[in-house]
Amino acid sequence: MTIYSTMPLELVYDGMNNQPGPYVSVTVGEVQLQIEAVSPGIGRIVRLLDGPLxxxxxxxxxxxxxVAFGLPPS
Incomplete structure (x- = not known):
């Protein structure tokens, strides 16, 4: 692979070897989501895994x- 860029290689390849955070699969209604935990009980949607079109x-x-996820408040 050849990369033509005027940017320094340190910036081009920055973060290339970092693994994404731990993902959690949750179901909201009839939609299954993959989310990345941001803080306890709150996550950022990464992608939709399954659901109606x-x-x-x-x-x-x-x-x-x-989105909020986890146990419902008691």
């Missing part, structure tokens, strides 16, 4: 959105 068009389920 119209779920992919819902803005509240778009990647990058913060």
């Amino acid at each position: 119209d779920a992919y068009l819902r803005p509240e389920l778009s990647p990058g959105t913060l």
Whole structure:
């Protein structure tokens, strides 16, 4: 692979070997989501794993959105 860039190689390859954070699979209604934990009980949606086709068009389920997950409050 050849990379042509005016940027320094340190910036181009920065973070290349970093592994993504731990992902959690949760089900919200009939949609299964893969989320990355941001803080206890809050996660950022990484992708939709399974669900009806119209779920992919819902803005509240778009990647990058913060959602609450975990045990419901008692």
